[in-house]
Amino acid sequence: MAAAAADVLQKAYTRGLVVSAQKPPSLPPRFDFVLGGHPLSTEGSLEAGQRVARMAQGLGPTDTLLALVSGGGSALVEHLRRPLTLNDLRQVQEHMLRSGADIRAFNLVRATLSQIKRGGLARMAQPAQTIGLILSDVIGDPLADIASGPTVDEPPDAAQACAILTRLALWEALPAAVRAAINEIPPAPEPTRPPAHNLLIGSSATAANAAGDCASWLGFNADVVSREVSGEAVQVGRQLAGIALDARAEAGPGRLPRAMIFAGETTVTMRGHGSGGRNQEAALGAAQKLAGAKGVAMMMLAMDGVDGNSPAAGAIVTGTSAATAAELGYDIDVTLRENDSHGLLHAMGACVHTGPTGTNVNDLMVALVYP
Numbered sequence: 001m002a003a004a005a006a007d008v009l010q011k012a013y014t015r016g017l018v019v020s021a022q023k024p025p026s027l028p029p030r031f032d033f034v035l036g037g038h039p040l041s042t043e044g045s046l047e048a049g050q051r052v053a054r055m056a057q058g059l060g061p062t063d064t065l066l067a068l069v070s071g072g073g074s075a076l077v078e079h080l081r082r083p084l085t086l087n088d089l090r091q092v093q094e095h096m097l098r099s100g101a102d103i104r105a106f107n108l109v110r111a112t113l114s115q116i117k118r119g120g121l122a123r124m125a126q127p128a129q130t131i132g133l134i135l136s137d138v139i140g141d142p143l144a145d146i147a148s149g150p151t152v153d154e155p156p157d158a159a160q161a162c163a164i165l166t167r168l169a170l171w172e173a174l175p176a177a178v179r180a181a182i183n184e185i186p187p188a189p190e191p192t193r194p195p196a197h198n199l200l201i202g203s204s205a206t207a208a209n210a211a212g213d214c215a216s217w218l219g220f221n222a223d224v225v226s227r228e229v230s231g232e233a234v235q236v237g238r239q240l241a242g243i244a245l246d247a248r249a250e251a252g253p254g255r256l257p258r259a260m261i262f263a264g265e266t267t268v269t270m271r272g273h274g275s276g277g278r279n280q281e282a283a284l285g286a287a288q289k290l291a292g293a294k295g296v297a298m299m300m301l302a303m304d305g306v307d308g309n310s311p312a313a314g315a316i317v318t319g320t321s322a323a324t325a326a327e328l329g330y331d332i333d334v335t336l337r338e339n340d341s342h343g344l345l346h347a348m349g350a351c352v353h354t355g356p357t358g359t360n361v362n363d364l365m366v367a368l369v370y371p
Helices: 002-012 043-057 086-099 103-111 120-125 143-148 158-167 176-183 204-217 233-250 278-290 321-327 332-337 341-348
Strands: 016-020 031-035 064-069 129-135 197-202 221-229 258-264 296-302 314-318 363-369
Touching: 002 016, 002 064, 016 043, 031 043, 043 086, 043 120, 064 120, 086 103, 086 176, 103 143, 103 158, 120 129, 129 143, 158 176, 204 221, 204 258, 204 363, 221 233, 233 258, 233 278, 233 296, 233 363, 278 296, 278 314, 278 321, 278 332, 278 341, 278 363, 321 332, 321 341, 332 341
Parallel strands: 016 031, 064 129, 129 197, 221 258
Antiparallel strands: 258 363, 296 314, 296 363
16 A cells, blocks of 8 residues: 555655564665554554654654554554553453454444554644545455544443443453553544545455455355455354355356355354454365365455465365365364364465465455355
8 A cells, every 4th residue: 555655655754664564575765664563463553553642743744644554453553541551552452352343343342542543643633634545454445444543533431331341251351451441541633634535446355356256266256245244253164164055056057057145244253262253264164165066165354365364365175175084184163163264274284375365354254165
């Protein structure tokens, strides 16, 4: 995103900052780089937040701040409210990641701890104009939830955050400083000029449509079935596999081979301490449902190329995958309880490795159905 913006703007910008979980091979002219953390924030994330805040707060009424926002920004860039610490933040992140909370609930909570989320960046930049160009990794593309909406004027809500944490039975488990910060959110300052201008420039729909076009070019009857897939990863994998099996059983003349495209984002409730991610857990759920079936293959991918805490982007499974797992001495149910999907799928040779793609627009799920 930074490279494209720099290419368009040429000499029309003064300076820039890129924050990512991986250092890019090169930077555009006049750009600095900070290595942030994801899915858990790091000292680099706090440094990035401080750098961004200094840049924004130094702007005047004739300046423009261009914010290039993409998924993952909630963890990568953080400017905490005092006296919160990185340890406080990471405890919140770890508890919520293990709870299986969806991204909206997660971001509503951490926005209450931040000076930069939910429009905080745009407020810091006043009286300068702020423009946000946003790549969505959230189902439905609610701008305030993408990277926690640093340019979107929807101040955090303490009552909502408390309700979420209480529902998840996490309120009492959080540090006292976190509970106090949530209960004492200061009012947002009055804007000195109209709110930021935000524009959605890409989402899972963009990727799903492109996948459908590619499948058609390869000779499949392709359609995008849903762009709003959500739920517990294993259950979603089983449901999508069921849809694929029904499609094969009910296919009329000329309908096969068929590519069924899905996009969205599932969640995982952490119980074990293995390696894996939501796409690999969904793939194992699909493998169980497909066991013994012929003519169906399923692929689950994180479109940023990184699935959970594993080096894989996702996995491909078929009707033979469950039998292969058993031959290797694995019990899929036990593997799922340990949240060690990557260990099994790696042993099966089923993992897909793309490396970091540089763009996060949710997850892509594809079912290929053959005669």
